[in-house]
Amino acid sequence: MAEFSVDPYVELYARRTAGMSASEVRALFAVAARPEVVSLAGGMPYVQALPQEDVLSVVQEVLRTRQAESLQYGGGQGYPELRARLADLMAEEGAGADPESIIVTGGAQQALDLIGKVFIDPGDEIVVEAPSYVGALSAFSAYEPRYVSIAMDDDGMIVEELEEALVHGARPKFVYTVPNFNNPAGVTLSLSRREHLVSICREAGIPIVEDNPYGMLRFEGDRLPCLRQLDPENVIYLGTLSKVFSPGVRIGWVSAEPGVAQRLVQIKEAADLCTSSFMQLVSERYLAGDRWRANLATLVDAYRNRRDAMLTALDAHFPAEASWTTPAGGFYVWATLPVYLDATSMLAAAVDRRVAYVPGTAFYADGRGRDRMRLAFCYPTESDIEEGVRRLGTLLADEEALYRSLNP
Amino acid sequence: MAEFSVDPYVELYARRTAGMSASEVRALFAVAARPEVVSLAGGMPYVQALPQEDVLSVVQEVLRTRQAESLQYGGGQGYPELRARLADLMAEEGAGADPESIIVTGGAQQALDLIGKVFIDPGDEIVVEAPSYVGALSAFSAYEPRYVSIAMDDDGMIVEELEEALVHGARPKFVYTVPNFNNPAGVTLSLSRREHLVSICREAGIPIVEDNPYGMLRFEGDRLPCLRQLDPENVIYLGTLSKVFSPGVRIGWVSAEPGVAQRLVQIKEAADLCTSSFMQLVSERYLAGDRWRANLATLVDAYRNRRDAMLTALDAHFPAEASWTTPAGGFYVWATLPVYLDATSMLAAAVDRRVAYVPGTAFYADGRGRDRMRLAFCYPTESDIEEGVRRLGTLLADEEALYRSLNP
Numbered sequence: 001m002a003e004f005s006v007d008p009y010v011e012l013y014a015r016r017t018a019g020m021s022a023s024e025v026r027a028l029f030a031v032a033a034r035p036e037v038v039s040l041a042g043g044m045p046y047v048q049a050l051p052q053e054d055v056l057s058v059v060q061e062v063l064r065t066r067q068a069e070s071l072q073y074g075g076g077q078g079y080p081e082l083r084a085r086l087a088d089l090m091a092e093e094g095a096g097a098d099p100e101s102i103i104v105t106g107g108a109q110q111a112l113d114l115i116g117k118v119f120i121d122p123g124d125e126i127v128v129e130a131p132s133y134v135g136a137l138s139a140f141s142a143y144e145p146r147y148v149s150i151a152m153d154d155d156g157m158i159v160e161e162l163e164e165a166l167v168h169g170a171r172p173k174f175v176y177t178v179p180n181f182n183n184p185a186g187v188t189l190s191l192s193r194r195e196h197l198v199s200i201c202r203e204a205g206i207p208i209v210e211d212n213p214y215g216m217l218r219f220e221g222d223r224l225p226c227l228r229q230l231d232p233e234n235v236i237y238l239g240t241l242s243k244v245f246s247p248g249v250r251i252g253w254v255s256a257e258p259g260v261a262q263r264l265v266q267i268k269e270a271a272d273l274c275t276s277s278f279m280q281l282v283s284e285r286y287l288a289g290d291r292w293r294a295n296l297a298t299l300v301d302a303y304r305n306r307r308d309a310m311l312t313a314l315d316a317h318f319p320a321e322a323s324w325t326t327p328a329g330g331f332y333v334w335a336t337l338p339v340y341l342d343a344t345s346m347l348a349a350a351v352d353r354r355v356a357y358v359p360g361t362a363f364y365a366d367g368r369g370r371d372r373m374r375l376a377f378c379y380p381t382e383s384d385i386e387e388g389v390r391r392l393g394t395l396l397a398d399e400e401a402l403y404r405s406l407n408p
Numbered sequence: 409m410a411e412f413s414v415d416p417y418v419e420l421y422a423r424r425t426a427g428m429s430a431s432e433v434r435a436l437f438a439v440a441a442r443p444e445v446v447s448l449a450g451g452m453p454y455v456q457a458l459p460q461e462d463v464l465s466v467v468q469e470v471l472r473t474r475q476a477e478s479l480q481y482g483g484g485q486g487y488p489e490l491r492a493r494l495a496d497l498m499a500e501e502g503a504g505a506d507p508e509s510i511i512v513t514g515g516a517q518q519a520l521d522l523i524g525k526v527f528i529d530p531g532d533e534i535v536v537e538a539p540s541y542v543g544a545l546s547a548f549s550a551y552e553p554r555y556v557s558i559a560m561d562d563d564g565m566i567v568e569e570l571e572e573a574l575v576h577g578a579r580p581k582f583v584y585t586v587p588n589f590n591n592p593a594g595v596t597l598s599l600s601r602r603e604h605l606v607s608i609c610r611e612a613g614i615p616i617v618e619d620n621p622y623g624m625l626r627f628e629g630d631r632l633p634c635l636r637q638l639d640p641e642n643v644i645y646l647g648t649l650s651k652v653f654s655p656g657v658r659i660g661w662v663s664a665e666p667g668v669a670q671r672l673v674q675i676k677e678a679a680d681l682c683t684s685s686f687m688q689l690v691s692e693r694y695l696a697g698d699r700w701r702a703n704l705a706t707l708v709d710a711y712r713n714r715r716d717a718m719l720t721a722l723d724a725h726f727p728a729e730a731s732w733t734t735p736a737g738g739f740y741v742w743a744t745l746p747v748y749l750d751a752t753s754m755l756a757a758a759v760d761r762r763v764a765y766v767p768g769t770a771f772y773a774d775g776r777g778r779d780r781m782r783l784a785f786c787y788p789t790e791s792d793i794e795e796g797v798r799r800l801g802t803l804l805a806d807e808e809a810l811y812r813s814l815n816p
Contacts, residue, residue: 007667009615012581014529014551017671047479055479056471063464071455071463071654106514106680113679117550121422122530138678142525143422173420207417246479248685259415266428270546271521271679272514277656279684 015122016142028347032356038388041356043183043331044379047246049298051291055246058285066281074277076269078104078253082284086239086253089287093215095228095237097255103264104275108213108240108252111264112139114271115209115236115254118263119173120145127165127175127206129157131334131363131372133183136176136211147365148172154325156182156189159196166204174207174236179227181214181330184363184374188328191224198231207260211238214330216296219304221328228255236260244296245286249279303331309382310375310389317393319400324375331378334360336371340403341396343373349399355391423530424550436755440764446796449764451591451739452787453651457706459699463654466693474689482685484677486512486661490692494647494661497695501623503636503645505663511672512683516621516648516660519672520547522679523617523644523662526671527581528553535573535583537565539742539771539780541591541619544584555773556580562733564590564597567604574612582615582644587635589622589738592771592782596736599632606639615668619646622738624704627712629736636663644668652704653694657687711739717790718783718797725801727808732783739786742768744779748811749804751781757807763799 032039062070077083083099090097105111112135120126120143128137130149137147148170150162157177175197179189189197201208210227228235240252254264268274286292310333314324321338337343344359360372377385440447470478485491491507498505513519520543528534528551536545538557545555556578558570565585583605587597597605609616618635636643648660662672676682694700718741722732732743745751752767768780785793 007665008613009665009667012527012615013671014525014527014532016529017526017675042481044481048476050475050479052471052475055475056468059467059471060464063460063467067458067460067463068456069656071458071656073450073452073650073655106683110680117422118425119420119422121424124422135678135681142675142678205416207420242481246686247481247681248477248479250680250682250684257415257417259417263421263425263428266546267425267550270543270550272518272658273543273655274658275514276658276684276687278654279687 016144019141028351029356032351037351037354037356038380038384038391039356040375040377040380040385040388040392041358042379043376045243045247046299046302046379047248049302050246050295054286054291054295058282061285062278062281070278070281072277074274074280076265076274078102078275079277079280079284082280083253085284085287089244090228090237090239090255093212093226094223095226095232097228097237101255101257101261103254103256103261103268104280105252105254105268106250106272106275107242107247108211108238109135109139110271111238111252111254112136112211113142114264114267115174116140116143116145117267118260125170125172127162127170127172128365129177129182129185130365131184131360131369132176132365133178133211134358134362137363137365140176145173149365152182152185152187154187155193156187157193157197159193159200162197163200166200172206174209175201176209176211177227178211178213180212180224181217181327181332183214183330184332184358184360185334186325186327186330186332188224194224194227194230198227198234202231202234208235209238210235213240213243216244217300217303217331218329219300219307233257241283245283245292249283251275251279251283303378306377306380306382306385307333309385310377313386313389317390319393319396322396331376333375333377335373335375337373337396338400339371340407341399342370344370346395346399350392350395353391353395355388355395357392424552427549436759437764440759445759445762445764446788446792446799447764448783448785448788448793448796448800449766450787451784453655454707454710454787455654455656457710458654458703462694462699462703466690469693470686470689478686478689480685482682482688484673484682486510486683487685487688487692490688491661493692493695497652498636498645498647498663501620501634502631503634503640505636505645509663509665509669510661511664511669511676512688513660513662513676514658514680514683515650515655516619516646517543517547518679519646519660519662520544520619521550522672522675523582524548524551524553525675526668533578533580535570535578535580536773537585537590537593538773539592539768539777540584540773541586542766542770544619545771545773548584553581557773560590560593560595562595563601564595565601565605567601567608570605571608574608580614582617583609584617584619585635586619586621588620588632589625589735589740591622591738592740592766592768593742594733594735594738594740596632602632602635602638606635606642610639610642616643617646618643621648621651624652625708625711625739626737627708627715641665649691653691653700657691659683659687659691711786714785714788714790714793715741717793718785721794721797725798727801727804730804739784741783741785743781743783745781745804746808747779748815749807750778752778754803754807758800758803761799761803763796763803765800
């Protein structure tokens with residue numbers, strides 16, 4: 001695509017597009033898609049593990065029994081049968097829900113966009129974690145909020161800091177959190193913080209947006225109660241089939257109280273009328289049997305092995321001054337480099353050495369994170385993970401040596 | 409869902425949600441979905457005409473050859489192979505396009521939403537037709553524009569009125585039009601007006617958004633050049649597979665100049681990451697063969713017969729004082745009632761008599777249209793159309809008699 005400078009419409013674009021440009025990172029990721037590059041960047045699930053027969057049989061069943069419906073428009077809220085299955089999935093995570101409270105969306109990403117659209121006027125405050133899921137920041141930013149960023153540690157969001165911010169006058173429209181196996185931080189919100197969080201938000205009348213894509217990808221330890229389970233009335237819950245089934249079907253959902261749900265349905269219809277009927281009916285059939293449980297178990301085993309491979313490789317190849325989180329589930333390790341290293345400017349050299357990651361700055365609303373990197377273990381094989389981390393470790397050692405030679 | 413009055417978040421919603429409520433019309437449509445009601449309301453394509461074998465074979469081919477890809481995330485712009493097919497479709501309508509200019513969207517509805525998001529700041533002017541596609545008004549309204557409504561006649565938008573508005577200081581971000589077989593008006597923009605429209609918009613530096621869902625559903629007469637064909641550089645073109653293939657796959661697209669296209673891709677990624685890979689690959693395979701041409705010809709024949717059935721029934725059953733358009737393609741007849749009748753307040757009685765339509769007010773940004781109704785002939789059979797129009801004609805006659813008895 002051509003340069004912006006020749007664009008005749010440059011005066012016509014909305015204010016929200018001001019920060020958009022063909023970023024350097026975006027260009028590097030295009031290069032990083034080459035097969036010789038080990039990508040620790042993208043959060044692509046290991047869909048190759050899904051047996052062809054399992055998908056083919058449900059698709060054939062849908063076309064045999066409900067072809068006309070599958071090819072037609074559906075209602076904005078989504079198919080009732082699918083919503084019942086999604087409510088069942090929520091119940092498995094301890095957060096039972098009425099199917100009437102559920103709106104099917106184009107992945108959980110669309111749910112984030114719709115929530116931003118329903119709640120945010122320009123200049124409104126919203127609370128996010130620091131770091132936060134980059135896609136949530138992109139979705140919300142289109143509605144021009146002011147971010148209140150709350151730091152995290154190994155027990156997730158430091159809820160005391162949020163309490164402090166509220167005391168000092170923050171009046172957010174909502175609090176956004178990924179409490180389980182956070183993207184990008186890999187950490188999980190502790191039980192006592194969960195209880196504290198729902199309590200202060202209920203007190204202040206601030207809804208919590210609980211985004212839970214990874215909840216079912218636990219490698220060890222006991223499940224913690226969802227925020228939604230702790231306070232069913234003040235938590236807007238987001239789920240997705242991207243990790244349980246497939247991101248290619250683009251099925252996510254949001255479950256919310258009636259006032260929010262009704263607005264979300266209308267905003268959803270204005271945004272794309274409805275989610276694919278075909279993909280909704282296929283997803284419903286996939287969840288109808290028990291095959292999804294066996295397939296999910298296979299995936300969780302694979303992700304656990306890959307997490308282990310990454311942690312072992314980090315121990316072996318990363319410099320002593322670096323640190324990283326130890327996720328008990330999900331897709332990501334979050335690494336902190338020596339402060340004098342810059343993961344953003346280092347990315348080009350990394351891709352040159354045939355390894356890619358996402359620089360930490362992508363995950364902060366305020367420009368922080370230059371000494372951080374997100375390392376995804378979900379997609380590459382264990383040997384590719386070992387090799388990718390090795391390449392990255394060599395680069396870090398070289399950068400460190402260069403820094404020391406310049407700052408003796 | 410419960411009443412808004414008990415909603416604890418009522419102070420937290422964004423300004424754009426202010427006009428949203430559980431509308432009476434919405435409630436009536438829920439009733440109108442009952443099988444005994446002849447619905448002349450919804451614009452549902454006649455997907456039953458698609459041979460099961462044609463859909464099954466392409467789905468099987470995708471799963472056999474590209475299952476992992478079909479179940480995985482894809483790029484925000486959409487699959488290159490599908491974009492090439494969509495460019496071919498545009499060429500069939502006389503508007504050749506570079507596949508690089510195309511962004512695959514969740515139906516053309518999402519393209520409308522993304523265009524609103526890229527161009528509209530609150531209070532910005534945009535030009536729409538009066539009447540306009542209700543879904544476009546919903547999509548754009550989320551970004552809080554001021555509408556400049558331009559009237560239509562049997563030759564489409566009265567471009568002289570737009571010229572007048574520009575002379576008097578209107579500075580719209582874009583002009584939105586459905587030039588072929590307009591939804592809801594059924595009319596087609598004449599060639600001389602097309603030339604005039606592209607000329608004044610180019611002169612004024614205002615992009616045209618050409619929404620062309622029905623172009624391939626022509627019943628008679630010669631194709632007119634697309635606006636995009638008349639001015640490739642100043643027309644943002646919207647297409648959809650909803651009428652050529654299926655709305656259930658939710659595949660639409662937008663083709664635009666590089667500056668717009670680049671922003672649309674980023675806005676799209678923030679909105680839902682990507683459109684279903686599965687549905688993109690299935691659509692690509694469907695368009696790869698020639699079966700789509702034969703199936704489309706079958707559909708066009710069916711729609712032509714249904715249009716004829718509706719026009720015949722209107723002649724037979726509608727009052728002498730009513731008038732209606734004669735569409736040469738598409739899905740809709742637009743009827744004008746005697747001014748003393750109110751199609752909005754009459755809808756409940758119509759549903760009671762087992763027939764439904766969309767009241768004209770839905771299609772205006774400024775509350776006009778109470779004496780209009782949109783009658784869709786795409787979905788019901790010819791005999792249902794005859795019966796539905798008969799029921800509606802009887803209602804109109806009764807309402808007319810009532811009016812005359814009260815205003816002798």
